[in-house]
């Protein structure tokens with residue numbers, strides 16, 4: 001009976017909510033999973049690109065595939081508060097797919113409530129919106145699509161560095177506002193060549209950024225828990241700085257590329273920002289909470305930070321009164337760098353691959369695990 005129902009689903013005889021209803025009301029569908037996806041809504045933009053799969057409407061392009069196997073797939077952008085759509089499904093969902101671009105904050109309280117939950121998948125990179133110790137304690141698996149948007153973020157960081165170093169945005173604003181004032185831009189526009197750029201974190205994104213920066217003839221520095229393989233270090237021409245506080249005063253540009261962990265949360269507070277060169281450019285596409293929000297806004301106002309750019313905030317979506325919206329010389333956008341169409345296709349494929357392996361009882365690629373069998377990945381410990 002279940003098989004017959006599943007076949008009808010494959011054949012498309014049942015679709016969308018009808019299919020879901022058939023599965024829910026079928027007493028023999030014990031193997032079917034309730035899967036919830038929380039993504040940003042695309043609205044009027046949904047139909048503008050057939051590859052726009054990262055939104056609610058695109059649903060990672062896996063709806064037909066999941067439903068054809070008898071699973072129940074609910075997708076929403078409504079993630080906050082006790083009356084949200086997400087909250088309605090927490091108690092009986094088996095798998096939750098979230099994305100850093102519109103993070104569903106998976107608190108210890110939500111994990112406690114989620115009695116059927118087995119698996120948390122992050123469509124993208126960075127699972128700090130999940131209470132990872134609580135997930136580990138509850139025996140849940142947390143995995144992300146490691147590497148899926150490395151190039152997307154590294155390119156975006158390069159873009160923001162150039163925008164800020166060249167003082168591009170005031171020039172653009174002048175044009176839009178019908179003005180023309182070369183001096184207003186030129187007095188603080190520089191070449192990138194010859195400047196010292198330091199990345200805090202030289203994992204996948206940090207290393208690729210260093211490689212992309214090499215042809216610009218900068219002095220490249222990096223700080224990380226781990227030293228890069230000597231061959232690659234030599235090829236990139238970047239120098240390891242074991243002591244972050246010793247690296248910062250040398251840098252004209254500082255880029256943040258670590259995950260948000262207990263060790264990096266609030267890493268850039270007032271004292272640490274004071275150690276950076278006056279007039280430094282800071283780019284942070286890693287996570288907003290690595291910075292002390294007010295300390296960044298104050299340093300931009302005083303001119304200690306000459307330009308701050310990035311796409312990550314805390315919380316997200318950023319409230320209308322978030323101080324970074326109003327600080328001078330910023331190049332901030334909504335969380336966008338890792339969700340280019342190319343990245344969406346890669347992380348959608350990665351999520352599908354992990355679901356497929358999960359249904360078959362197979363392991364995921366080892367680098368994807370953030371929490372496995374009660375253990376957090378090493379950089380989160």
Ligand SMILES: NC(=O)c1ccc[n+]([C@@H]2O[C@H](COP(=O)([O-])OP(=O)(O)OC[C@H]3O[C@@H](n4cnc5c(N)ncnc54)[C@H](O)[C@@H]3O)[C@@H](O)[C@H]2O)c1
Pocket residue numbers: 124125126127147149150153200201202203204205206223224225226257258259260261263264285286287311312335336337338339379
């Ligand atoms: N804005 C976006 O769209 C976007 C997209 C992807 C990733 N990200 C963020 O970027 C982060 C990095 O991504 P990645 O793919 O390069 O990850 P990665 O795991 O490859 O690299 C992280 C690096 O940070 C280092 N690190 C960790 N803790 C550290 C600490 N306390 N001090 C110094 N170094 C430390 C690690 O050793 C590692 O080399 C992600 O965790 C995520 O938060 C943002």
